Amino acid sequence: MVVDDDLAMCGFLRTFLGARNYNALTVTNADEAVRRFHAERPAAVLLDVVMPGSMDGLAALAAFKKIDKDVPIIVISGQGRTSVVVQAMRLGATDFLCKPFEENELEMVIEKALKQHQLSQEVASLRAQLKEQSRYTMLFGHSRQMQEVRDLIERVSDTDVTVLIRGESGVGKELVARALHDQSLRKDKPFVKVNCAALPTELLESELFGFEKGAFTGSIQHKPGKFEFANHGTMFLDEIGDMSFPLQAKLLQVLQ
Structure with missing residues (x-):
C-alpha cells in the first residue's frame, strides 16, 4: 500500500511496483489509509510523513502498528531531519528513505523489508509448531484413557483453581502437574x-x-x-x- 498525498508520487510508485509484479493500492490521506490498512492488511506500506488532514504519516504509522505490528512500514519523506527519522524508527518503521531517492535504492529497501517479514513469519510458525509438538512430550501413550487425561489438562489449565491429582505411585502425577503449569497463564x-x-x-x-x-x-x-x-x-x-x-x-x- 502506498500512502502519499502527492498524486504524481503515487502514480510513479504504482508503476514502479507494478513493473516488479507487486499489486499497489494507493491512498492520498492518512485517515483513509488506516481504514484501508485495517480492511486490506497489505504485505507492506510505503508511507509519506507530511499529509493534509487530522492525521500525519507518523500518527498513521502508530495506528498501523496497533492494528498489525508485523507489517513492514517504509517511511518515505522529503523531511530527512534526524528527529523525524528517530521518531519514525521508534514508532516501528522498518526503514526510512529520503526524497529524492534512486529506484534501485527503493527496490533494495522493499525487498529487504519483505524478506525480513517473511523470515519473521516463518520463525513464528516454526515456534508454534515446536510448541505444539512439545506439549505433553512426557505423557506417552495414545490410549483413550491418556487422551482423556490430556483433554482434562486442556480444560483445567486455563482456570485459576486448586487441582488434586490422584494416582498410584509412579503413574506420572508430577508430569501432569508440570503439563498443567506449562499450559496455564502461569507458565512463565x-x-x-x-x-x-x-x-x-x-x-x-x-x-x-x-x-x-x-x-x-x-x-x-x-x-x-x-x-x-x-x-x-x-x-x-x-x-x-x-x-x-x-x-x-x-x-x-x-x-x-
Missing part, C-alpha cells in the same frame, strides 16, 4: 515442588511458610517459604496425604 512463573513426605512436620512448615529472623532459636535471618517463591506460579505438593493433620489445617487456610 515458577513451578515449585515440595515433597511433603520427605520432611518432618516442623521442618515442612518452615519450608512451606518460611520464617522471620529470631522466630526461634537458630533463626539468624529471614527465610522465604516455598509459597513465596511460587507466588503467581504453581506449587506442587507431592504426597500431600502424608502431611500431618494440623499442618493440613494451616495449608487449607492458605488455599482458601
Whole structure:
C-alpha cells in the first residue's frame, strides 16, 4: 500500500511496483489509509510523513502498528531531519528513505523489508509448531484413557483453581502437574515442588511458610517459604496425604 498525498508520487510508485509484479493500492490521506490498512492488511506500506488532514504519516504509522505490528512500514519523506527519522524508527518503521531517492535504492529497501517479514513469519510458525509438538512430550501413550487425561489438562489449565491429582505411585502425577503449569497463564512463573513426605512436620512448615529472623532459636535471618517463591506460579505438593493433620489445617487456610 502506498500512502502519499502527492498524486504524481503515487502514480510513479504504482508503476514502479507494478513493473516488479507487486499489486499497489494507493491512498492520498492518512485517515483513509488506516481504514484501508485495517480492511486490506497489505504485505507492506510505503508511507509519506507530511499529509493534509487530522492525521500525519507518523500518527498513521502508530495506528498501523496497533492494528498489525508485523507489517513492514517504509517511511518515505522529503523531511530527512534526524528527529523525524528517530521518531519514525521508534514508532516501528522498518526503514526510512529520503526524497529524492534512486529506484534501485527503493527496490533494495522493499525487498529487504519483505524478506525480513517473511523470515519473521516463518520463525513464528516454526515456534508454534515446536510448541505444539512439545506439549505433553512426557505423557506417552495414545490410549483413550491418556487422551482423556490430556483433554482434562486442556480444560483445567486455563482456570485459576486448586487441582488434586490422584494416582498410584509412579503413574506420572508430577508430569501432569508440570503439563498443567506449562499450559496455564502461569507458565512463565515458577513451578515449585515440595515433597511433603520427605520432611518432618516442623521442618515442612518452615519450608512451606518460611520464617522471620529470631522466630526461634537458630533463626539468624529471614527465610522465604516455598509459597513465596511460587507466588503467581504453581506449587506442587507431592504426597500431600502424608502431611500431618494440623499442618493440613494451616495449608487449607492458605488455599482458601
